[in-house]
Amino acid sequence: MKKSLIIAINPGSTSTKIAVFEEENLLFEKTIRHSTEELQRFSRITDQFHFRKDLIMKELEHYKIDFSRVAAVVGRGGLVKPIESGVYRVNERMKKDLRESPMGEHASNLGALIADDIASELQDVPAFIVDPVVVDEMEPVARLSGHPEIKRLSIFHALNQKAVARLYAASKGKEYEKLNLIVVHMGGGISVGAHKQGRVVDVNNALGGDGPFSPERSGGLPSKQLVDLCFSGKYTYEQINSMLIGKGGMVAYLGTNDFRDISRRAEEGDESALLVIDAAAYQISKEIGSMAAVLEGKVDSIILTGGMAYQKSFNEKIISRVSFIAEVVIYPGEDEMKALAFNVILALRGQLQIKEYF
Secondary structure, eight states: OOOOEEEEEEEOSSEEEEEEEETTEEEEEEEEEOOHHHHHTOSSGGGGHHHHHHHHHHHHHHTTOOGGGEEEEEEEOOSOSOBOSSEEEOOHHHHHHHHHOTTOOOTTHHHHHHHHHHHHTSSSOOEEEESOTTBOOOOHHHHEEEETTEEOOOOSOHHHHHHHHHHHHHHTTOOGGGOEEEEEEESSSEEEEEEETTEEEEEOOTTTTOSSOOSSBOOSOOHHHHHHHHTSSSSOHHHHHHHHBTSSTHHHHHSOOOHHHHHHHHHTTOHHHHHHHHHHHHHHHHHHHHHHHHTTTOOSEEEEEEGGGGOHHHHHHHHHHHTTTSOEEEEEBOOHHHHHHHHHHHHHTTSSOEEOOO
8 A cells, every 4th residue: 555644743832733644635634722721730842742642643543544554754843953944854863952952942842753753653654854943044144143142043934934935936937946035924923034046044033032023022122121121130030031932022012912803903993002013014024124135135025924914904014115125925824734744745756855964
């Protein structure tokens, strides 16, 4: 019997997404939501391994997946060491780095670990990751922050940014590697990347306090004021971290990280919500302008993607500020499960190189 099934796993901070593809065809997709109470009993992200894996296996068994037909298992790439874009085989070095978390803890760290564990229980089935959040193609000049003790890092929505960039290129009958694009992922975090002929040569650190503020992250803050706040004695280290990631941005201003609710409030005349939305569009537009300068003004297109891109009025606020740079196209949402599976399919067919993690 031909092995043609791809199992894709994408662990998020409050959910675990699973999908099974037969070649390019989606057989089923499921999002398992995790309550705060469920996750609070785990002190570290990696402690959630068995909890999440058991839920995944129950869903796969519920949908009567024939494991003898599985060709590969692919997980969302986590905070491994900085690597170039591509499809990577899960190996012992990668698993060690994800368990020890030298680059930091994130739910996506579980993707490779769970994928490998499931694959190891099947016969001759490989496990992979694709375009993890630490894809690093930045040019040397982009790494300097202003002080040698602080290096600019590449942590962004690489999987979705690369996927929509290639989708756009295909729609134009062109090669991604021959285009200059600015891709803006707008979700719980916001990343704006300068794609120069197939490489993301500059991008804001969407996790670690850089770039525009988002529904739950503060983005770049005035450094002197942040230092003063840190040493004011009012807050612990953990509280400051929480202000930056999780309880910053829109949720800090408005008490909710639900962008749909914030947009509705703005449309109904809530002046605070309207100001925050205007400021978010303003900051994203400024970041797009910065990336246009990185590309020396040679921009083929600006792409808006992610969950926030479903909000037409928000897109229009950005378009009104940046359309002079290049055409703006919208790819709302994020089809990361499809991107994971399709990259692995191409790799198994020999159309993409399978890379080793060192």
